[in-house]
Amino acid sequence: MSMLPEDRDELMWELARDPLSEAAQQYRQRYPEDVAELESRASMLGKFTAAKPVGPAIIPAPHVLLEKPTPEVRMPRWSLGVAAALLIVSMALGYMAITRPQPQNLAIESGPRSLQATENQAKDTADESGERRIQGTNSGTPEGVDPNVAPGSNNTVPTGPQPLAPVQPADxxxxxxxxxxxxxxxxxxxxxxxxxxxxxxxxxxxxxxxxxxxxxxxxxxxxxxxxxxxxxxxxxxxxxxxxxxxxxxxxxxxxxxxxxxxxxxxxxxxxxxxxxxxxxxxxxx
Amino acid sequence: MPTDPRPSEETVTLANQIQLPMDHDTDEHIIARVVAGDRAAFRHLFDRHYGRSLSVAQGIVLHRSEAEDVVQEAMTKAFKNLTKFDRRASFGTWLYRIVVNTAIQATRRTRHDRQAVTLEAVSDRLTDPQGIPQLADPEIERAMRQMEPEDRAILVMFYWEDLSLNEIAGAMECTPNAAKTRLFRARERFRQIFEGGAA
Structure with a gap:
């Protein structure tokens, strides 16, 4: 590190780029103690500048112009928002479809005449087509059946929570x-x-x-x-x-x-x- | 018979087809044509800045063919981002920034590759162009190789390409004062290495 004042140090580096200039000559006369330092710097910078590689003899073609231009497809920003909203809505619908309570093996006919189920403890009989019919002796309270309906009572009109859509009989x-x-x-x-x-x-x-x-x-x-x-x-x-x-x-x-x-x-x-x-x-x- | 002062349609079409001589156009004019869709006009920008870009790149990567690749890559980046050129600085300064960054990245990539070299590849390295002197003065090249690529970049831009501190600041993405400080430090490091090796 040079011990010279900063401004003098900067000046000497500047003069070292062109040591034959009149300014450099005047500096040498004014600061003879810096002559050796100035010559050293000038020598180093002269070598450094001379080491610059020669320019290209032939300028090649730019590679970017040799490529086929690819049309740039730019999506409008709002389309990203729309896509994100659709994704969220579809995820929400999917979540609702999964978590929505399903009636478990229980079917209420469109007509209030009968109630079909596969409740284990229900008394059932087989009709001509092999269909099993609950006669209203549920001891449990499966979903969709009003627990207040007395077992065996003639009132089979469901008064409790109804399934979202009436289920048609399979036959x-x-x-x-x-x-x-x-x-x-x-x-x-x-x-x-x-x-x-x-x-x-x-x-x-x-x-x-x-x-x-x-x-x-x-x-x-x-x-x-x-x-x-x-x-x-x-x-x-x-x-x-x-x-x-x-x-x-x-x-x-x-x-x-x-x-x-x-x-x-x-x-x-x-x-x-x-x-x-x-x-x-x-x-x- | 009164003449219509408006140019005919044929005249207008002909005028649009006339290409002004690019050699006398400013960088901004050529950029405007490239951005408007005249891809071929970029060739003039390329030719105009290739030599200095190659010099800066070679001073950083210290390898001619690598420097050529760096300049091609930098020019490609410049071409593809020409619409983002904000004209706050000159195109040359903007381009040097891209060249310097690309060259520094290439140097670090090469350094990383060299660290991973196996013993079997050492013999191959002996015939590698890396062993061939890339600069006219081997002492300068040896000193340069021991410096950080950022320091090499600032010395090359200042002493080889005569860029001002303002232009270097633009290329190095720093203030002129910071560029001055970095130049001072880089020069001192170079001198220590150069004189230490020469002694």
Whole structure:
């Protein structure tokens, strides 16, 4: 480190860049004690400057111009916000779908006629189509069932928390429907039942039509068809896939459906005031 | 018959196609053309600043071909960021900043690579161009190699390229006073190494 004053040191470095200048000569005359230092610095800087590499003989082409220009795709900033918002919303919906309470093995029909469940302690019976029906003897309080409803009581209209959407029965032939008509053709009645339950009715050859009067309130479609079949000489055969074949024949060994409500015995009162709710059966033929 | 003072459509089209001689254009004019989409105009900027950029880069990395790569990389960065050039300093100063930063990064990368070199690669290194003198004076080169790349950069810009302290400050991203202090220290270090080796 030089012990010279800072301004003199700076001046000497500046003069050392051009030691032959008039200013350098004057400095030497004024500060003869610094001559050796000035010569040393000038020598070093002279060598340093002389070491500068020679310039390029040929200037190459810029590589950036040899590349194919790539179109710059710039997304507007607001699109990032929109994407982030959509992501958050989708995550929230997914979280809600996962954490939303699901009704556990419990189905309440669209009609208040019956309540389906697989409750372990429920007494159940099998109807003709193999469906199991709860008769209202729940000892537990599964979700969706009002715990205040007395076991075995006839009131099966759910008063407790309801599932968000009514669940249709798995078998469309068990969909309870209401139909009332007088003096209309049997074929038309069967077709109306099919339409109401979303079934495709097919009539086998030999089916004979006849006028009937019917009134059924909240009775499963298949039950109505079977009851009609017993009194009108045909048999409804569930073909699956929502198809029902009407065969103009009856099984003489088939049990007679005395109680068209198929053992549930539950149902809403007939809006017409009939004290015998449910299936009223054909009024007349 | 009165003549329409407005130039005809053909005249306007012709005028737009006329290329002014780039050699007399300012850097700012050429930059404006490049930014407007005339990529080829960048060639003039490149040619104009290549020599000094190469000198600065070679003074930092102390290797000719590495310096050429550094300048190409720096020019590419400059081209791609030309729209960000704010014109507070000259294009040259802005470009030197990119060259210096790129060269310092390259030096550190090379140093890291050398530390990881295996014994088997030593024989290869003996024939490596690194062994060939890169500067005209081997004593100067030896002293320079013992300095930090930042110190080499400031000495090269001041003594080889005659940049002012203000320009060096712009290139080194510091104040002129800081540049002056850094130049003083770098010069003292160089002198200690140079005279110590020469003694």
């Amino acid at each position: 469309p032939t068990m969909l309870p429907i209401t139909i009332q008509d007088e003096g209309t053709s049997l074929r038309s009645v069967i077709e109306q039942i099919g339409m109401a339950a979303g079934l495709t009715i097919e009539f086998a050859p030999g089916f004979t039509d006849s006028p009937v009067s019917v009134r059924y309130v909240n009775v499963p479609a298949m039950t109505i068809l079977k009851t009609l079949g017993q009194s009108n000489g045909f048999t409804p055969l569930n073909q699956g896939d929502r198809k029902v074949l009407i065969v103009p024949a009856t099984d003489p060994n088939a049990p007679v459906l005395q109680d068209p409500n198929m053992g549930t015995g539950q149902g809403l009162p007939d809006p017409s005031g009939n004290t015998n709710p449910g299936l009223s059966g054909p009024i007349s033929r």
